[in-house]
Every structure is written in C-alpha cells, then in structure tokens.
Amino acid sequence: xxxxxxxxxxxKQVKEWRKQGLSVGLVxxxxxxxxxxxxxxxxxxxxxxxxxxxxxVNPIQFGVNEDLATYPxxxxxxxxxxxxxxxxxxxxxxxxxxxxxxxxxxxxxxKVSERLCGKTRPTHFRGVCTVVCKLFHIVMPDRAYFGQKxxxxxxxxxxxxxxxxxxxxxVGCPIIREKDGLAKSSRxxxxxxxxxxxxxxxxxxxxxxxxMMKKGERDADTILAAMRKLIEAEPLAKIDYVExxxxxxxxxxxxxxxxxLTALAVYIGKTRLIDNFIMEV
Numbered sequence: 001x002x003x004x005x006x007x008x009x010x011x012k013q014v015k016e017w018r019k020q021g022l023s024v025g026l027v028x029x030x031x032x033x034x035x036x037x038x039x040x041x042x043x044x045x046x047x048x049x050x051x052x053x054x055x056x057v058n059p060i061q062f063g064v065n066e067d068l069a070t071y072p073x074x075x076x077x078x079x080x081x082x083x084x085x086x087x088x089x090x091x092x093x094x095x096x097x098x099x100x101x102x103x104x105x106x107x108x109x110x111k112v113s114e115r116l117c118g119k120t121r122p123t124h125f126r127g128v129c130t131v132v133c134k135l136f137h138i139v140m141p142d143r144a145y146f147g148q149k150x151x152x153x154x155x156x157x158x159x160x161x162x163x164x165x166x167x168x169x170x171v172g173c174p175i176i177r178e179k180d181g182l183a184k185s186s187r188x189x190x191x192x193x194x195x196x197x198x199x200x201x202x203x204x205x206x207x208x209x210x211x212m213m214k215k216g217e218r219d220a221d222t223i224l225a226a227m228r229k230l231i232e233a234e235p236l237a238k239i240d241y242v243e244x245x246x247x248x249x250x251x252x253x254x255x256x257x258x259x260x261l262t263a264l265a266v267y268i269g270k271t272r273l274i275d276n277f278i279m280e281v
Contacts, residue, residue, distance in 0.1 A: 003079060005094055023047075024051075026051075027051065029056075032074055042086070054090075058098075058128075058131040072186055072187075116241060128153055144168055147175065149183050149276070152261075183274075187271055199268045199273060201268075203275060209224070224242050243262070259278065
C-alpha cells in the first residue's frame, strides 16, 4: 500500500491502473478511521481491482466555532486499518494541496442540502460537495463508497452526481454500530464516560421509531413524538432536530410512504451526534 499527499501522484498511479484495465474504487474519509470506515473499504476492495482512500480533514465543510482544530487525527492508525482492509493507495493531502491561496470555486446545492444538518450548518454541504467533486476529478473512480450514517450527505452526493452527469456509481453502505447500539463515529471520542452512556439515547430513539414503523405506524408526528420523548428524558441530551423526510429529496413528509429517512441530530454535552434509519414503506 502506498500513501501520498500529492494530486499528481494519485493521478499518475490511477492512470497506470487504467492502462492495465483495472477498476478503481474510492472511499472518501476525514481520517481517524474506525470499523465503519473499514466496512466501506472492505466493500470497495471486494467490488474493485484497486482502492483509493482519501484521508483529509476538509476545512471548508466546518463552520465558525465548529471542531476543525480539535477533530481527531491519527494517520498511523489509519494506515494500519487501510492496509488490513485491502486499500492500495491513501491520498493524505495538506489543505494547501487541495485549495490554492486564492481558491474561489465551490459546488453549491439547493433543496436537498437545506434541511436537517443543512439548517444548522448552512455552509457544510457546500464544503462537502466541493471536496467530493474535487476528489472525483482527482481519482476518477468507477465507484465511490459512503456510509448511511451520513444519510443526508449520501443523498446530496447522489444528487450532485446526477445533476452534474458525473460518471461514477455511488454506493451507500449500512451503519456500523457498537455492541450497545451507538453508531460508530470519529466524534464519539469526545465523549466522557457519562456522556458515552447518555449517547445511547440516539440509537434507542432510532430503534423505537423503526419498531413503530415495522408494526404499522405511518403517522410522522406520532413516530417523531415518541422518539423526542425518549431523547428529552436524558438530561445530557439536547435535540438539534428529529425529522422524517423523503430519503432522496430530503423534504418533510407527514405520512411514512415510499423511501423514508427518519434522522436526528442531538448534542450530548458539547458533542453533536447524528443517527438515522431508512425504510421502504
């Protein structure tokens, strides 16, 4: 496995693979990799001849007073996980390699990016779309792999690929959870033991809503009220949002019909965590 921080070296390597007729998968990450990321790399390795993992904390998707400076980083551990999972190349650039000093071109999106996380993080998806679009142009993969935990991000990327006619297959992969149910996240490391226990309220609310829908409940307000009640019973939890939307358009729905995304964002202390479930009804 190789690692490079240079755009030109990534392009050179991928061109060499292309000459050999090999397929290429891309797993975009912000590093500090865990089993959730490993599941994406495993899938990419199973479905492609070569796998590129980008390991880059993207500054332009962080808002003012967010955790850019403190976001966890451990490239040595990332390298070990990537090698174990079968990655062939890690792209680990510095911000200066990705963004020129006078960088001024962004990928903007409307509607799909405006609700849920986009409501409280208004510049977030502009940063996500811009960096992912850049990674697509650098690597030119056949397929790119994203986790469902970031369900709105997955919908945004799929819409960008459709709208801009980007010839890449977007593969969504299931949420990977801890044994007690908490969705795996690099930000879980921010939690102290008391907060870590309190954070289970997210997955409990998700499982509650999912169970209600499986038992036939279709009224969005009824489902969301039950989920909020669970979260509000936890003193350390503060709700950002709990919403039910169309999973592709990210538009609010009053009744669970079609492909439904029920998503939540909750502050546990100062740490903002997200979780969700998607169900075909």
